[in-house]
Amino acid sequence: MTTEVRTLQAEQWDDWYGKLERAFGGPPESREERALWRELTECERSLAVWDGDEVVGTAGAFSFRLSVPGGALVPAAGVTMVSVQPTHRRRGVLTSMMRRQLDDVRVAGESLAVLTASEPAIYGRFGYGLATEQVRLEIDTTRVRLGLPAGTDRVRLRIVSPAAAREACEAVYAQRVAARPGMLARQPGWEQMPLLDPKSMRDGAGELLCVLAEVDGEVRGYARYGVKPIWGAATGPDGAVLVRDVEALDPAAYAALWNFLFGLDLTSSVRIRSRPADDPVLHLISDIRRCGVGIRDGLFLRTVDVGAALEARTYAAPVDVVLDVEDAFCPWNTGRWRLAGDAKGATCARTTDPADLALSARELGTAYLGGFSLSALAAAGRVEELRAGALAEASAAFGSDVRPWLPHGF
Structure with missing residues (x-):
């Protein structure tokens, strides 16, 4: 199979969106809904996978600002409208779109990508972690x-x-x-x-x-x-x-x-x-x-740029830890990062110092908004403590006084 990922052109939207509706099944959306989604679609941030002259995959991104602990509004790519036609499942179409999309998000300078999942099991392999509940x-x-x-x-x-x-x-x-x-x-x-x-x-x-x-x-x-x-x-x-x-x-x-x-x-x-x-x-x-x-489940979050993402939020308690991050899908994040911060702000930079905690990008996304503790993830075997006391310190720092929540889908 030969397919090609291309940026969506405005005149292709109706066909593209029709393929999205077909992939999800059910009756077509109302004229009112469809018109609003057309207005909101950022074609320059939307992708179509073509097999010859047929659209077989769709994905888009909205330019959002997401609130993070400390109150900052951080630019984030709102991943949306992801579908693969049933004739092209398990052929790498989704992976090709996720690869292109995260590369584009990085180039755009957005440190976070977020999505809501119709099938939550899909996105962990691309580094997205469940960050909020509803x-x-x-x-x-x-x-x-x-x-x-x-x-x-x-x-x-x-x-x-x-x-x-x-x-x-x-x-x-x-x-x-x-x-x-x-x-x-x-x-x-x-x-x-x-x-x-x-x-x-x-x-x-x-x-x-x-x-x-x-x-x-x-x-x-x-x-x-x-x-x-x-x-x-x-x-x-x-x-x-x-x-x-x-x-x-x-x-x-x-x-x-x-x-x-x-x-x-x-x-x-x-x-x-x-x-x-x-x-x-x-x-x-x-x-x-x-x-x-x-x-x-509510919002799934991915840190596209670990250093910038961790610097964008504040921390509930003073923290100074070295995180050993594994990120196979976005390898530029892989390695050791020293996070130092408190309620006033933070710095996060690469380091050669010994690691205090080891975790993957998925776990970092889950803990990022403070809705799930690093200690709970460690108890599930998903975070490893490498220095005694580091887990409690980091877990307290990453916490949020109020539970994170996504008010509406996209």
Whole structure:
């Protein structure tokens, strides 16, 4: 088989995206979704693998800024739209795209690459490690109550159209980004993504709605949701509130929004697909046993430039360790790196000093945002301590006060 990896040309997008849809299966996306993805696609960062005159592989990258521990927004390649046609599986098509893509990311000067995985087992061999988790909740609001903090009664709630509230919601979101590692600063065009509302995305709910939380006329939070009407033959109304997203700038506004969602007429449950693993709502509810809680993978992260990536974040405790990094797919990272840093900043440079810890690029990606400890990885045999005490020191330093979380896919 002779294939060629080429940069996507704008006039090829429809064919290219159609092949992506075919590889993932199911009905085609709505015209609304497709138009937005076309607008957001960075063709100069997108790849097509050709076999003759046929596209057999697709991959793209978005130019993101990712929040990291310490609050910095670090340029990161958002790997996306990866597919291989079923006729060309296990022939090196994916590897050729990953090779070209990471080389391009390095040339662009981005120290991080991130992705969400349809099949998580695939990307470890390319150096991506699971860096965040997301919690799914289905709360029985007939049996669960909320403990509301002081000041909740001062919050005014107002229902507005999502489009009319877009600017206010984006202002709240922008203030939240630096406070939690793993969040994405919205680049131009991405403010439209939370407003997508084709019927295919509603899961039986009505149109998308938005409620604003205000204090003294200032918007302090928002929630976007739809109501799915369900009627039991014997029990009557049993609807579900399907929550798209919730963000707030203070505990009172956050609690007021959840209290609103809990109290909607003709409903008996609130469902949300993705919240941080340490979401405050878990401490507001009265009975965790009445909440269907599920945890799944979120963001996968790869350090494309080890030195620059480790210097871009801060550290929860003083650290001075030599990391022996193994990186077969990006060999420029392989070798020993001295990391020295604290809450104010860090340096990371190559060294010939003896190593204190040994790990691969995959484990470094998993630990990078502070959601998973180096100690836990060591207990699984994935990090090796070479100097007594180095593991505890580095594990404490890499930790984050809040759990990292990716708020939306890409």
